[in-house]
Amino acid sequence: MKLETFKFKRIVVVCADCEDRSDGPRHLSSKSATKELRRLSADSPVRARVTRTRCLGLCPHKALAAVALGESLPAMSAEMDDEADLRVLARYAFGPDGVKR
Numbered sequence: 001m002k003l004e005t006f007k008f009k010r011i012v013v014v015c016a017d018c019e020d021r022s023d024g025p026r027h028l029s030s031k032s033a034t035k036e037l038r039r040l041s042a043d044s045p046v047r048a049r050v051t052r053t054r055c056l057g058l059c060p061h062k063a064l065a066a067v068a069l070g071e072s073l074p075a076m077s078a079e080m081d082d083e084a085d086l087r088v089l090a091r092y093a094f095g096p097d098g099v100k101r
Helices: 030-041 083-094
Strands: 010-015 048-053 064-070 073-080
Touching: 010 030, 010 083, 030 048, 030 064, 030 083, 064 083, 073 083
Parallel strands: 010 048
Antiparallel strands: 010 064, 064 073
């Protein structure tokens, strides 16, 4: 097996199955959250990848699950209820300059 370096330094993975649960989030969809995180990552000095995935196994009550990790960034899981939580995750994953004021 050949291992290679990758151009992205960080990755944010958003669970797409959370919104399908009966106790899933009411104010945030995984598609809109992923789109907003991509928009916020565009201003970041660090190259990041934002993607949706199947169940992460975290299953928060009335929230979306997400995980951010990468080079010099410890893996951190997040329970996103609304836009404010999404911005907190973006600030953690992409740095304070990754969030537009």
